[in-house]
Amino acid sequence: MILEQLFGLNGQKALVTGASRGLGQAIAVALAQAGAEVWCASSGEGGSAETVAQIKAAGGKAHALFADLADADAVLALAAQVQQQAGQVDILVNCGGTISRTPAKDFAFSDWQQNLAVNLDASFLLSQQLGKAMLERGQGKIINIASMLSYSGGITVPAYTASKHAVVGLTRALANEWAGQGVNVNAIAPGYFRTDNTAALQANAERNQQILARLPAGRWGEPADLAGAVLFLASKASDYVHGHVLAVDGGWLAR
Structure with missing residues (x-):
C-alpha cells in the first residue's frame, strides 16, 4: 500500500518526447507500467508506433503524437494537441534530443x-x-533530461554540451519559481547508455574502452536502467524534491 501511494501513477497523464526509441521509449514504458496514460511523441509521424504497441500489449494506455522539436510552432502545436486530447497533463518528460559531432572550429x-x-x-x-x-x-511533475555533459565539456560536441548545461540551468530556474506552487521541476543526467546517440562511441574501440575503464559499474547503461529514477521523480515520492539533477551514471561522476 505504501509503495502504491508513493510510486503509483494510476490516473496520471504523461507526455514523453523522444519516445520512439532508446531512453524515451524506456521512460514511456515505465510510466505506463506504473499506471499512467502516456502520450508518446516522436519527431515524425508513426515514429512512436512501436512504443505505443508495446505499452498496449502489456495492458497500458498510450497514444502517438509527433512534432519536429526544432520548429517552435510545431512544439507549441504539440502542447496544445496533448492538452486537448488528455484534458490535463500531470507529468512532462522532455527527453527528445539531438547531437552533432564536429570539431568546434568547423562546427x-x-x-x-x-x-x-x-x-x-x-x-x-x-x-x-x-x-x-x-x-x-497546484500540481505537476516536469522531468528534463540532462547529461554527463551537463558537468563537463566533452569533445567535438560544443552545441550539445551548451544545451545540456542550459537544461540544468532551466531546471533550477523553473524550480525556483514553481516549487512553492506545487509543481516539481527536476532533471535526470544519464551516463553512458546504449542508444543511437552513443553509437559512434560504442563503435570506437579506443573510446569504448576508455569509457568502460572509468565506469565503476563496469558496463554501459541500458535504457531500462532509467525506470526507477523516472518513477521517483514522476510520483509523490519526490514531492519535496525540487531543482535536483539526479545522475544515473554507473558511478561515472564518482570516479
Missing part, C-alpha cells in the same frame, strides 16, 4: 541552432505551456 552554425532548438528551446516551450495548467491546479 556549422546551422547545427548549433538545431541542437539548441531541439534540446533546450523545446524543453522550455513545453514546460512553459504545460506548466501553466499545472500551476493553476
Whole structure:
C-alpha cells in the first residue's frame, strides 16, 4: 500500500518526447507500467508506433503524437494537441534530443541552432505551456533530461554540451519559481547508455574502452536502467524534491 501511494501513477497523464526509441521509449514504458496514460511523441509521424504497441500489449494506455522539436510552432502545436486530447497533463518528460559531432572550429552554425532548438528551446516551450495548467491546479511533475555533459565539456560536441548545461540551468530556474506552487521541476543526467546517440562511441574501440575503464559499474547503461529514477521523480515520492539533477551514471561522476 505504501509503495502504491508513493510510486503509483494510476490516473496520471504523461507526455514523453523522444519516445520512439532508446531512453524515451524506456521512460514511456515505465510510466505506463506504473499506471499512467502516456502520450508518446516522436519527431515524425508513426515514429512512436512501436512504443505505443508495446505499452498496449502489456495492458497500458498510450497514444502517438509527433512534432519536429526544432520548429517552435510545431512544439507549441504539440502542447496544445496533448492538452486537448488528455484534458490535463500531470507529468512532462522532455527527453527528445539531438547531437552533432564536429570539431568546434568547423562546427556549422546551422547545427548549433538545431541542437539548441531541439534540446533546450523545446524543453522550455513545453514546460512553459504545460506548466501553466499545472500551476493553476497546484500540481505537476516536469522531468528534463540532462547529461554527463551537463558537468563537463566533452569533445567535438560544443552545441550539445551548451544545451545540456542550459537544461540544468532551466531546471533550477523553473524550480525556483514553481516549487512553492506545487509543481516539481527536476532533471535526470544519464551516463553512458546504449542508444543511437552513443553509437559512434560504442563503435570506437579506443573510446569504448576508455569509457568502460572509468565506469565503476563496469558496463554501459541500458535504457531500462532509467525506470526507477523516472518513477521517483514522476510520483509523490519526490514531492519535496525540487531543482535536483539526479545522475544515473554507473558511478561515472564518482570516479
